[in-house]
Amino acid sequence: MIAYNIQNLRKTYRRQTRPATDDITFQIPQGEIFGLLGDNGAGKTTLVRQMVNLLQPDSGRIMLFGKDIREEPDYVSGLVGYMPQSGAALNRLTVGEAVYFTAHLRGLSRSAARAERDRLLEVWRIEQVKDKWSGQLSGGQRRLMQLAVAMAGSPPVLVVDEPTNDLDPVNKKHVWDVLREWNTSYGTTVVLITHDAVEAEKAIQRVAIVRDGRFIALGTPAELRAGIALQVHVELTFAPGAQAELPAGFEPRQVAADTWSISIDQGEVPPFMAKLDYTDVVDIRLQSATLEDLYLHYVS
Numbered sequence: 001m002i003a004y005n006i007q008n009l010r011k012t013y014r015r016q017t018r019p020a021t022d023d024i025t026f027q028i029p030q031g032e033i034f035g036l037l038g039d040n041g042a043g044k045t046t047l048v049r050q051m052v053n054l055l056q057p058d059s060g061r062i063m064l065f066g067k068d069i070r071e072e073p074d075y076v077s078g079l080v081g082y083m084p085q086s087g088a089a090l091n092r093l094t095v096g097e098a099v100y101f102t103a104h105l106r107g108l109s110r111s112a113a114r115a116e117r118d119r120l121l122e123v124w125r126i127e128q129v130k131d132k133w134s135g136q137l138s139g140g141q142r143r144l145m146q147l148a149v150a151m152a153g154s155p156p157v158l159v160v161d162e163p164t165n166d167l168d169p170v171n172k173k174h175v176w177d178v179l180r181e182w183n184t185s186y187g188t189t190v191v192l193i194t195h196d197a198v199e200a201e202k203a204i205q206r207v208a209i210v211r212d213g214r215f216i217a218l219g220t221p222a223e224l225r226a227g228i229a230l231q232v233h234v235e236l237t238f239a240p241g242a243q244a245e246l247p248a249g250f251e252p253r254q255v256a257a258d259t260w261s262i263s264i265d266q267g268e269v270p271p272f273m274a275k276l277d278y279t280d281v282v283d284i285r286l287q288s289a290t291l292e293d294l295y296l297h298y299v300s
């Protein structure tokens with residue numbers, strides 16, 4: 001089943017000459033974690049705001065589970081939990097109320113909505129701010145509350161705009177873990193925007209790289225990697241204090257006291273390994289291009 005089927009989407013803001021989304025066509029199957037990467041101003045937020053029916057395209061069509069999202073005003077809000085990049089809309093509610101009312105509006109009975117609220121505050125570890133006004137939260141607590149609100153009532157689709165912004169490293173990791181867990185346990189389709197390519201790689205199944213309102217690459221990280229000759233990173237760790245003996249003709253970078261990193265073309269890996277003196281080598285790590293390398297390749 002296709003969750004989103006998007007055809008020829010175009011949007012130019014008023015008084016702008018360049019389109020913010022420029023003839024975008026793609027599909028997202030149900031149950032996929034789909035990532036949008038791109039530089040600032042590329043058009044990612046414009047695209048997802050159209051996908052959640054908060055912004056009207058100039059032309060093109062957005063089908064959600066086979067139905068045009070413009071046909072019924074409440075169609076998207078019943079199926080999609082949206083977390084905007086920023087938003088003050090919930091300021092007049094407490095954290096608990098925001099989650100409870102959203103769950104109730106998405107069809108849960110009062111008692112089920114109360115249970116859902118308690119479950120989500122626990123998932124996002126924000127039980128201690130349940131009775132605070134959302135306008136009084138720290139940036140990170142606010143982000144966690146917004147995630148809880150987006151997930152209230154377990155909508156089949158989540159659209160989250162920079163979910164890890166404002167979060168400390170522990171909570172950042174927690175966000176990726178929860179999104180993956182939701183996707184695995186409930187088959188939730190997740191569409192996310194992120195600048196956190198290193199962490200996103202662990203969760204994202206397919207990615208689009210956006211530039212100037214267009215997709216300049218679309219596929220699984222493995223497919224994108226196969227399309228370009230990117231380098232392999234070889235990391236070598238030597239015994240403490242040992243003299244690092246590296247084959248001539250390569251340009252190693254020292255990344256820690258006894259650790260050196262070399263970036264080489266894939267074809268050069270076997271000759272490099274053959275020439276290497278292993279006497280003092282205690283660890284070798286090979287890593288193919290990361291999502292971040294791919295992103296940098298495409299946008300630069």
Ligand SMILES: Nc1ncnc2c1ncn2[C@@H]1O[C@H](COP(=O)(O)OP(=O)(O)OP(=O)(O)O)[C@@H](O)[C@H]1O
Nearest residue numbers: 013014016020038039040041042043044045046047
């Ligand atoms: N309300 C608006 N009116 C006019 N132009 C806008 C408006 N919102 C966005 N834009 C422009 O549209 C383009 C795309 O913006 P958008 O917010 O979609 O980018 P983005 O990829 O989400 O960027 P970021 O990573 O910085 O959040 C930018 O050039 C931006 O200046």
